Amino acid sequence: MQQNTDIRIGYLGPAGTYSEEAALLFSQQIIGASVRPFSDIHAVIRAVAEGQVERGVVPLENSLEGSVNITLDTLAHDVELFIVREIILPIRHSLFAKDSLATVKTIASHSQALAQCRRYLAQHYPNAAIRAVESTAAAAEMVANGLIDAAIASTRAGQLFGLRLLEQEIQDTYCNQTRFVALSRQPETAGATKMSLVCRIRGDKPGTLYDMLSEFAKRGVNLTRIESRPARTGLGEYIFFIDLDGTMSQPPVAEALRMVAANSLWLKNLGMYATNQPTR
């Protein structure tokens, strides 16, 4: 439990989204923290960089949809911020209406949530008109305002807008999780078990990637994720995002990173941080 007051935590709004849930989960660890919504991921990150908020919680990766490129690219190219916490959130969708209904004729949600409940919808509501809107929370609000019969949203969104639960856990797959990170202007490494970095290695052939991976492999450093993104300098030229188990206080990690940095055009430490998941 950190002893801070007046810590403002930005997140991708509006209230009732899964991003808000992640921000609230993070805020419970900080005394005197409050959360505030922003309209898009870029605005959250910029608000942290410019000091409008002290922390920002943004999605980094989803187990079905993959990386959130805007988050990766902004961290790599546009700001100097640190990841100070990883928050992994299971995504569980429920169906809500305003009151009990004879028939549900219209259903709204975010397009990803609709896609993730496609089988359920086809089975139980084959004749309903399905409408994609900008967020699960916006869909819940539309139901509260009588604009649509039912919404797919989180339990919290249903409560927030005083809706009636029709059915819970309607997603087609149970392995749906989103990985959020909390960002800050200063590093914060208490309890850190993981770290993230991004680098542009010299040479553009994945033979070079192989050489880089060998620096970790031969020291027994476990990488939990590697993701390539365009270097923005030409087709076939990439930067690599790396997550690993461990921190710079462990000599094998520090040595591997020194070697990788020596063979990189640039390497950026994105932070050492604690996670709400048990380390594998």
Next chain:
Amino acid sequence: MQQNTDIRIGYLGPAGTYSEEAALLFSQQIIGASVRPFSDIHAVIRAVAEGQVERGVVPLENSLEGSVNITLDTLAHDVELFIVREIILPIRHSLFAKDSLATVKTIASHSQALAQCRRYLAQHYPNAAIRAVESTAAAAEMVANGLIDAAIASTRAGQLFGLRLLEQEIQDTYCNQTRFVALSRQPETAGATKMSLVCRIRGDKPGTLYDMLSEFAKRGVNLTRIESRPARTGLGEYIFFIDLDGTMSQPPVAEALRMVAANSLWLKNLGMYATNQPTR
């Protein structure tokens, strides 16, 4: 030059998009080929799989925006198609109006094209209202219909809608290329110099990725790209898309692939194909 007649080539429409340019470039190699637009990438791929068209041209990767995930995921999980050709297209944006104008008050284009010309627009049209629409071709059509003053689009779109060129090559960076692939129900390997595959390797730690890369590295097989995507089975579980220089007719490539396949839960050959780019 292939001796085929009645080869229908699907692409992401409408006419005047960069996708159409790639499809037209591909069609020039096939006698009797015609191109037809589809409304989205998934529809193009499905049309090939279901036999409505013989080939489909879809974007796979852009040098600024990265992978086109819908293309990768559909090829990996949903269809059994082969890449039969790679088409790399430089993306060059121009500014078009209907007639000569005293002032340009409104400018429309696809959001990516707008982003890629941001510096130019800020410098030359700081007071214009900028509007994002569904495609560069749609923006050109809006100008032709008098709905907006100017559009950022390709030279072909400007010609197609009879527009007046205000300025050409207005993009902020000159390394903007998109890599398209042509898909078919049957493999077609004449002139092939590259191949693509997707696999789910056993074990989910990137130490396993390192082992896989070593199969290629120790045989001197040059990988031109590696891209991870969610395996859709849980956070931290990935499939890998691999592009390499060479084909199965070369023993080192065939051997490496046999080893990788033996250590994979599954491996899918996405095709051996010719490219319009010189091999690096």
